[in-house]
Amino acid sequence: MSITRGVSGVQLGHRLAQLRESCGMKQAELARKVTWSQAVLSRIEAGERPISDEELATLLKAIGSDEAADLATVLDRDWQHLPRPALDHPEQHLLWRAEQMTVTLEGAGRLPEVPAAFRTRLDEYVKEIARLAALLLRREHQVAFIGSIGIGKSTAICRAMNLEITGPQGHSMPVLETGAGGVTLCEVHLSRGPGHGIVVEPRTHDDIRSDVEDFVDHIMQSRPSGADEDGTPAVPREIERAIRNMAGLTVKRIKGADGKTVRTDPAKQLMAEFPARRDLVVEVLTRMGLHRRDRRDEWHSPALTATPLEWMKSTFEQINNGRHPEFSLPARLDLILPDLLEIDDIDVRLVDTRGIDQPAGRADLEVLLEDPHTVSILCSGFNDAPSASIQHLLQRARDINNTQIDSNASVLVLARPGEALAVKDEAGSRAETAEEGYELKNEQVLNAFTPYRLGGIPTFFFNALEDEPEGLRTFLRERVTQTRDEFQRQLDDVLDRTQFMLDNAEQEQVQAVQREAGRLLATWIKQHPTPAPLSGHVHDALLNEIERAHAASVNAAVRRDGEWRSLSYTHQLGHGARRAAVTTLQAWVTGFTDLCQTLSDPDSMPEASELLSQAQQLMSTAYDELLRKVQLTGLTLYRDQLREDPQFWSDNAGEWGQGPGYLNRVLGRNREWFQQPQRRDLEDQLAAVLEHEWRTVLERVEAIFGQA
Structure with missing residues (x-):
């Protein structure tokens, strides 16, 4: 039987290419060592040509690394209970140990003389091993930034991931559109891909119609302040801005002869033409031209004069503000980048969540807090850290026994210039350095988390205008790695306990x-x-x-x-x-x-x-x-x-x-x-x-x- 059983040619070819490249060996060099044509080797690595056991052994010997020698053993494994991991899975051997233990437990449970209670113990261990192995098998992780509007989440993400361009005044500008809140229409995901691109998941037509109905009601109520009963905007300003741009109803400001600015609202003028609510809704939707806005993605081309990040910033702002004629209102925006937060053998996606405009238990945020594969970065401004909105989310997590926050939640305190130096110690003396200010503030932050039983929560301070970004990148990598380590620790612990049970039965x-x-x-x-x-x-x-x-x-x-x-x-x-x-x-x-x-x-x-x-x-x-x-x-x-x-x-x-x-x-x-x-x-x-x-x-x- 071939030792490549259960593995596709594409998967095997991809792994062979990985092993070759990890040794710094060119395809032509390896082909010469095994006396094959480069075309044959290329087809094998592409999964287009089957490979015999003898040919595989020849290739692995020519590559010569420890990982290459290990591949034959990995391929020979017969997985009966757990899903076969990818050939490049970093926890390949631990998962195989889990598979072998499952085989042993299943076999022990089938023996006729086994007491019912012991057989139940075996079954429960099988379930627990499968649950923990599933956590470890999945290599897709998220780092979600959660915090109030206007504190600089997006700026920090761009600074940490080198997503900046040089502005007209020579200053660095983030690729993501930033402001004092109410800027981004939706959640933004950043992930690795083959180039620089933007993928849009559009809002449904029903959702857009509801948004337009809110906008029309807002216009027809004609409140002088444009606000509702508690003084907040009756329509989220980012949604109103996008609807106006898509429908050609942008407010115009013109200076009169007396030098005063006159504000003209085309939406109010349109209301005079369509006084019935339903008619006005239909007219706005018609002007938005949703049937023409059917594009879902766009990619940077080398033919463009703009650099990839300049193009991405411009295109993102067009889509986010409803100014791109081919895109509808987005429910989610994905920015695809060739380089991001690199962790060996792990696929990491960054999530810039919509800012919190009030302490609230939002479904989108609480789902992230419960996900074992999501590292939740709880962001606060320096002076109010931890913010009331973050504390509210943590209290609600404790209320429902969400233990995921114990291992997956971390704190990012976003400082502005001068804030760290304004911190005073117990004697009333100001911090002499930013690092000292961070240390003093950190004591206050950790004390504030004590009621939520998170006194030792990992915390990082970052000033996007002054601090080097590598420190934040390292912090984020460590948080993801810690999650993986915890999965391994739990599975190791269960396997050790299971072996102890069998040895002492x-x-x-x-x-x-x-x-x-x-x-x-x-x-x-x-x-x-x-x-x-x-x-x-x-x-x-x-x-x-x-x-x-x-x-x-x-x-x-x-x-x-x-x-x-x-x-x-x-x-x-x-x-x-x-x-x-x-x-x-x-x-x-x-x-x-x-x-x-x-x-x-x-x-x-x-x-x-x-x-x-x-x-x-x-x-x-x-x-x-x-x-x-x-x-x-x-x-x-x-x-x-x-x-x-x-x-x-x-x-x-x-x-x-x-x-x-x-x-x-x-x-x-x-x-x-x-x-x-x-x-x-x-x-x-x-x-x-x-x-x-x-x-x-x-x-x-x-x-x-x-x-x-």
């Missing part, structure tokens, strides 16, 4: 101690059979977010049946359901963990430490699965009823434009809706799901005890 003393530990844990389980009634209400989280939101954000959400980028009803209700479950169960889960740790102490039951570790890990994993299911259940239950009640949304939408007190009126309508009997029934259903899932957790944990 026959020892009577170990079995006796494990039975006693199992008895104590089983007693604990019997004492905690049914969760207490849910505390508070599922909709409390939603009402809290409505209360703190801008009126314009709430209006935008109710006009879209509860789904707006800054306020999602279903996300908040899912969050509320999960928070209720955490409030009900967290103390019990913590108590179980404490009991396991106490029993595994060297002075107590060290022989049972592996069993207790498995029980503790199983409780943690099953509890996390329970929380996710409760979150999804809460979201689904309420989403269906919200969709089926158009009158609710109509009544809420009707409160807009009725004068001060808009938020209070909407809150009143929402409270009344959630207090209706059919909505209280939803909480009863959720409580039943929670009780059932908790019993399932206890059954899974209890099933691993009692081995003979």
Whole structure:
């Protein structure tokens, strides 16, 4: 049988080219060493020509590196349970160890004399190995920058990634459009690719129509300040700017004979021509010419006179402001670059999230905070670090037991010139250097994170105008590498514990101690059979977010049946359901963990430490699965009823434009809706799901005890 089984010719050819290039060997040089034509070798590396075992051995010997010698072993592996990793996967050998252990566990579980509880332990280890291996197999990671508007996130990203051009005055200018907030239409992703390009994921026509309806309502209300009841813009200014540019309705400012500037608004003039709301919406949409805006990507060409970064900056600004005639309003912008944050064998994407304009639990940000493959860089300005918006996100993460922030969250404090030197020590003396100012401020920042149990969170200070960017690049690389290291550590730990279990399965003393530990844990389980009634209400989280939101954000959400980028009803209700479950169960889960740790102490039951570790890990994993299911259940239950009640949304939408007190009126309508009997029934259903899932957790944990 060929040792290349299970591997495509393209994958093998690509790996051979990698091994050759890593040795600094040209294709022609390798071809001469093996006495082949370069054309033959080229076809092999392209995957166009099959290669025999003998030919492969000849090539690997000619390349001569340790990695090349290792490739034959890697190819000979027969993967039965875990997916075969790519040939260049950096954790190839650890994953193979996981595959071999899975084979051993599966085989042990099939033996007829194996007790049921021990077979369950084997099965749970198989599941845990598969879960951790899946984390390690995936090599695509994100670094997401999260923070308030106008603090310099985009500028810092561009500075760190060398995405700058020289401006007219000789100053460096970032490629991403920057300002004091309200600049970027959407989330911006930066990733590696074959050249310099921009890829656009457009907003749906329904979303654009809703945006235009908001804009038309804003125009027709004719508020002198252009603001809503709480003084904020009735339409996000970046969206209004793009709609005006796309529809040719840009405000004109002309100086009169008296030297004063006269402001002319073509949208107001258009309203006089189309006084009916529906007609005006149709006219604006028609002028935007969405049917012509069907382009999805654009790439820099060497034929252009502009440099790649100059072209990218100009094109990005055109698309972001609605000035490019071929692109629609973007839901997401991807900037493709040949060089980015390079980490060996890892694909890293940077995400410049939309700035936070108020402390809020935004769905797009909280999804990133829960993703194990996303490093969340929590950004704050120097003087207010950590900002209220960051602290709000962390509090909400703790409320739902999002433990991902413990390993994947880091802090970036963005300083401006002079701010670090203004910091005073305890004696009232100012910092003498920026580094000293950073150290003093760092103590304050870490103290502020203590309530969120993040006192040791990695923190970096950066002044984009004065500091060298390599320090920030190194910090970001270390954060991604740390995530990978944690995946490896967890898998290594599970494999070690599994081997320990197998090695000691026959020892009577170990079995006796494990039975006693199992008895104590089983007693604990019997004492905690049914969760207490849910505390508070599922909709409390939603009402809290409505209360703190801008009126314009709430209006935008109710006009879209509860789904707006800054306020999602279903996300908040899912969050509320999960928070209720955490409030009900967290103390019990913590108590179980404490009991396991106490029993595994060297002075107590060290022989049972592996069993207790498995029980503790199983409780943690099953509890996390329970929380996710409760979150999804809460979201689904309420989403269906919200969709089926158009009158609710109509009544809420009707409160807009009725004068001060808009938020209070909407809150009143929402409270009344959630207090209706059919909505209280939803909480009863959720409580039943929670009780059932908790019993399932206890059954899974209890099933691993009692081995003979």
